[in-house]
Amino acid sequence: MCSTLFLEFGTMQPYLNDKSTRIFSIFTSLNSYIMAKLKSVYFCSNCGYESPKWMGRCPSCGEWSTFVEELMRKDAASKQEDTRSFLEGKSVPMTLREIKADEEPRIDMQDAELNRVLGGGLVPASVVLIGGEPGIGKSTLVLQTILKLKGIRSLYVSGEESARQLKLRAERIGIENDDCLIVCETNLDDIFKHVKQVSPQLLIIDSIQTVYSDALESSPGSISQVRECAASLLKFAKQSGTPVLLIGHITKEGSIAGPKILEHIVDTVLQFEGDQHYMYRILRSIKNRFGSTAELGIYEMNQSGLREVSNPSELLLTQNHDGLSGVSIAAAIEGVRPFVIETQSLVSTAAYGTPQRSATGFDIRRMNMLLAVLEKRAGFKLAQKDVFLNIAGGLRVNDPGMDLSVISAVLSSSLDMTIDRETCLCGEVGLSGEIRPVNRIEQRIQEAEKLGFSRMLIPANNLKGIQKKTSIELHQVKRVSDAFRLLFS
Numbered sequence: 001m002c003s004t005l006f007l008e009f010g011t012m013q014p015y016l017n018d019k020s021t022r023i024f025s026i027f028t029s030l031n032s033y034i035m036a037k038l039k040s041v042y043f044c045s046n047c048g049y050e051s052p053k054w055m056g057r058c059p060s061c062g063e064w065s066t067f068v069e070e071l072m073r074k075d076a077a078s079k080q081e082d083t084r085s086f087l088e089g090k091s092v093p094m095t096l097r098e099i100k101a102d103e104e105p106r107i108d109m110q111d112a113e114l115n116r117v118l119g120g121g122l123v124p125a126s127v128v129l130i131g132g133e134p135g136i137g138k139s140t141l142v143l144q145t146i147l148k149l150k151g152i153r154s155l156y157v158s159g160e161e162s163a164r165q166l167k168l169r170a171e172r173i174g175i176e177n178d179d180c181l182i183v184c185e186t187n188l189d190d191i192f193k194h195v196k197q198v199s200p201q202l203l204i205i206d207s208i209q210t211v212y213s214d215a216l217e218s219s220p221g222s223i224s225q226v227r228e229c230a231a232s233l234l235k236f237a238k239q240s241g242t243p244v245l246l247i248g249h250i251t252k253e254g255s256i257a258g259p260k261i262l263e264h265i266v267d268t269v270l271q272f273e274g275d276q277h278y279m280y281r282i283l284r285s286i287k288n289r290f291g292s293t294a295e296l297g298i299y300e301m302n303q304s305g306l307r308e309v310s311n312p313s314e315l316l317l318t319q320n321h322d323g324l325s326g327v328s329i330a331a332a333i334e335g336v337r338p339f340v341i342e343t344q345s346l347v348s349t350a351a352y353g354t355p356q357r358s359a360t361g362f363d364i365r366r367m368n369m370l371l372a373v374l375e376k377r378a379g380f381k382l383a384q385k386d387v388f389l390n391i392a393g394g395l396r397v398n399d400p401g402m403d404l405s406v407i408s409a410v411l412s413s414s415l416d417m418t419i420d421r422e423t424c425l426c427g428e429v430g431l432s433g434e435i436r437p438v439n440r441i442e443q444r445i446q447e448a449e450k451l452g453f454s455r456m457l458i459p460a461n462n463l464k465g466i467q468k469k470t471s472i473e474l475h476q477v478k479r480v481s482d483a484f485r486l487l488f489s
Contacts (some may be wrong), residue, residue, distance in 0.1 A: 042067040043223040048261040061260070070218040107202070107243065110148035113299060113308045114141075116337075117270060117283050119291015122202075125241045126290065127234050129208070129263065131248040131256040132272035137281055137299075137306055138247050139206055140169065141272065144305045146204060147175040154179060155200035159186040159210030173305040186220060188213040188229050192236070200242065205233065207247040208262070230265050263287060274301075278394030280315075281306065294335035313340040313451055316393040322421055326413030330405030331426040331444035331456070332397050338440065338447040340424060342392035343402065345409035350386050361391030362406065363398065370407050370429055377433030378480050380411060401438035403429035404457065407480060408487060417488050420455065424448040425483075427459045433480050437462040445470055457483055 042051045045068055049060040057064050106121025115121050122128070132138045139161070146154045147170060158166060163182050170176070181198055185191050188211055195203065205211060211229045212220035219225070230246070237244045246266065248256045256263060263269050267289045274281035283297040299306040300315070309315060317340060321327045326345040331338060350356070359367045367389055374380050387410060391397055404427035412419050426444050428436040437459045438444070448456050449472045460476040477483045 040069055040071060041224070042069055045223055046260045048223060048227050068223065070222055070224055107149075107152065109145055111145055111308065112310065113283060113297030114145060117285045117291075117295045117297045118268065119285075119288055119295070122243050123267070123290045124243055125237050126267040127230075127237050127244045127246065127265070128268040128270065129246045129248050129256065129266040130270045130272055131250050133250060136272055136274060137301055138272050140173070141281075141283075141299070141306055142204055142206065142245060142247060143169060144173045144175060146180050146202065147173065147177045149202070150177065150179065152179060152201050153181070153198070154202040154204065155181050155183065155195065155198050156204045156206065157191055157194070157211075158182065158184050158206050160207060172303070186210050186212060188232060192232075195236070202243055202245070203233075203237075204245045205247065207249060208233075209249050226262055227265075230262050234265050273396075275394040280309070280312075280394055282395065292335065296334050296337065312393075313447060316341050316395070317451070323418055325416045325418050326409055328405045328409040328412065328419050329421075329424045329453070330402050331424050331448050332399040332402055333438075333440050333444065334397065334399065336440070336443075338443040340447055340451055340453075341395065341397065341402075343405045343409045344390040344392055345406070345413045346386075346388040347382065347410060347414040348386050350384050355382075355384060356386040356388070358387075359389040361394070361396045362389055362402070366400075366403075367406065369431070370403060371410065373429055373431060373433055373480070374407055374410065378411075378484065380414065382410075382414065385414070399438075400428040401426045401444070403427060404435060404480075404483060408483065411484060411488075415488065419487055422452075422454040423487070424453040424456045427457065427477070427483070429480060435459040435477050435479060435483065442466055442468065445472060445474070448472060457486060 042054050043049070044051075044058040044060060044063065045066045046063045047058060047061040049058050051067065054067050054069070058066055104124050106118075106123055108121050109115055109118070118128070130138055130142065143156065143166065146152075146156060156166070161169075161184070163184055166182055181200070183191075183194050185194065191205075191211065208226060208230060209221040212225050213228050213232070216222075216224050216228055233244050233246070236242065248262070250256050256269070263286075266287075268285065268291075269287040271284045271286050272281060273284065279301050281299040281301055283299065285291070285293045285295050287293060298309040298312045300309050301307075317329070321342075326347070328343050328345075330341055330343050332341050357364060357368060357371075367387070371382050371387060375382055389406065389410070405425040407429060408419060408425055426438055426441070428438055430436050441458060441462045445456060445458070449470055453472060455473045455475065457475050457477055460478040462476070463474070475486055477486065
């Protein structure tokens with residue numbers, strides 16, 4: 001604002017009297033003082049690299065056109081020291097023999113799905129980042145989780161909602177907990193003052209993009225603010241042993257907003273995803289220093305919050321597809337968790353000459369590869385037909401064991417022939433048309449047997465070394481032609 005006024009006074013200077021000239025000189029001095037205190041710095045939005053000038057390509061991460069300009073105070077370094085003064089502590093170099101490595105018990109989150117994704121519970125002194133689309137249920141998941149933690153004092157710092165809004169959400173969830181304290185604050189210094197007074201055993205920040213530090217001149221949510229605030233919270237967690245849960249926004253590309261270094265700073269990155277038109281939500285682990293990244297948790301959104309789905313197979317299957325073509329049942333694996341899912345396909349003649357390819361919940365490139373295998377190895381002409389694929393329930397599955405179910409559903413719709421509802425499929429399809437073995441075949445068979453399937457097609461030689469008997473009828477197939485012969489003969 002001062003710079004704007006300075007320019008306006010500069011254009012009017014020949015027409016000003018003595019009093020106005022004095023005012024002009026005051027604004028000139030004020031503008032010079034402010035500009036002397038500020039400096040322009042460029043940050044890479046991908047890795048957080050700092051540069052005094054704009055560059056087309058980041059020398060740190062190699063990305064192009066990622067530098068953004070931010071204004072910073074020249075005395076920011078001294079203020080940063082004041083911000084972290086309460087965290088002062090001296091570290092002493094030690095040998096590995098001197099370091100005590102007793103395994104600390106994890107915090108039970110009273111949520112089986114969340115515990116599974118975290119690797120068995122929340123690790124003390126860890127920093128967990130939960131990201132997801134707006135309105136997907138991130139705040140609801142975190143709030144209902146900490147309300148279940150009886151005997152653990154937690155501090156919920158909200159930068160987006162008022163205390164009244166959080167109260168209404170807690171009443172809708174229907175859980176009361178006097179150990180959960182709520183504060184609405186976005187200033188990092190004030191947050192740490194509340195932390196010092198309360199001494200919580202668990203700290204929640206909702207969201208990290210709304211928190212700012214007075215040490216920096218840039219606005220909340222900027223690269224420097226997110227990086228500085230996350231680094232301060234990380235230092236607090238490691239020195240105090242208090243776990244910190246951060247809720248983060250995501251960009252339109254689906255990545256977490258802010259610098260990529262934010263995901264490197266934290267210990268665990270969880271992605272909360274799902275279609276708002278469906279009731280199911282999936283919690284995936286993208287990064288986890290204390291557990292597997294192959295785990296996922298499934299929730300069902302209802303009026304009273306999020307409900308854990310312990311057996312998703314029964315909910316993901318519709319029992320009324322008798323006589324309908326283009327439907328097949330697959331035994332899939334996500335992480336170490338098996339579930340049976342319905343694959344739907346529709347094949348029709350291209351109306352405008354150019355065939356369409358569309359897939360929901362499945363990789364479109366892999367579907368195109370499977371269609372090429374069908375045409376080359378099995379002799380089915382699909383080049384002039386539209387192919388639409390859908391994974392029921394709004395889920396997104398990346399298991400290659402879904403391949404056999406996908407091509408069977410496509411062929412079923414193309415031939416307008418139904419697949420027996422008592423048949424379950426699993427197998428990876430190779431480029432030469434062979435059915436390749438899949439992992440965890442025993443768990444897939446047990447899941448199909450538990451849900452009452454009487455027949456299952458599996459890859460040949462996939463049962464080597466497995467002696468356990470099962471009541472389900474198993475058919476081992478080597479090529480896609482063998483599978484089609486069993487399904488449509």
